[in-house]
Amino acid sequence: MKKLWAIGLSAAFLLTACGEEEAAEPAEATAGSEGSDDSKEVKQELMKFYMSIPNTINAVDGDLNAFEMNQAEDTLPEGDELQAMKDAAIASAEESAGAIDSIEIPAPLEEQQETIESAFAAMQESYEMKAEELTKDASFEAAIEKFGEADAMLNELLVEQDLAESSIYNEVSQ
Template sequence: MKKLLVIGFSAALLLSACGEDTTSGAAEKAPATEDAAKETGNAKQEMMRFYMSVPNTINATDADLNAFEMAQTEGTLPEAEELQTMKDAAKASAEETSAAVEGIEIPETLEEQKTDIEAALASIKESYDMKAEELTKEASFEAANAKFQEADEKFNALLEAQELNPSSIYNEVSQ
């Protein structure tokens, strides 16, 4: 009986020693896993922060363009000299917005997505350049809006890659 007790006690010591090694190994791996989770969380936060800054930048400069587009949609555009004044203000607004989008800086934390972000911002800039050009004509914005839609799709792919919900910058800036 004593032999069994000694064998059981030895086995318990051996198992507890092995269990401690496994636990300490897991404890050593935990900080690395936590760092990776923090980096992923920071990347998500930074992507969301950056994404929300884009419509804020655009909304700071596109009010006259939005007013023109709204009046055009509602069929309430003024005539003659007032129309030209409104078009000129909308054109200036589109040009200013294009310059503002071009000036958006991409945070270093989003370096991995920089190429895709630059492509999306280039599509938005081109959309506003197209709108400025159209305002010298009859002002049909379908092609420019399609170009903006391309940017939304690019941004949504970036958001989904970060496990974030897709959204629409166009909806944010068209109000």
């Protein structure tokens, strides 16, 4: 399901970007400025980069998602089975934080690097909060809110490049 969602979102981004690029090409061709080419490169790199973030996280967050889905459906097991599920979810949350740390920001996004790094820090903190909560009562509201801050920062960058807003949280929490 995650992959279908990612493919659908990717297609929407590509269609949005392609439509805007085709409409902008005649003006760019007559203007002949390098700034337009730089802007186009930034937009393309941002789109590719943005779509790679959930793919990186989804590679390691399966056990955490399974716990959260069971929790939401009130179908968590009991006893040793619950503890094993929590332990796997904790490891998954920690791996997710580490995966975010491993994502490299492409050179064309140099001007957006500070915002991206801040968003990544919020995402990592969110996963660390989830890992901590799993040792307690597993209430994830604060962690979800923290991830929402990251989504908001990244959406600002998308809007600046005339791309559609999205939610990485929705893509990684399924």
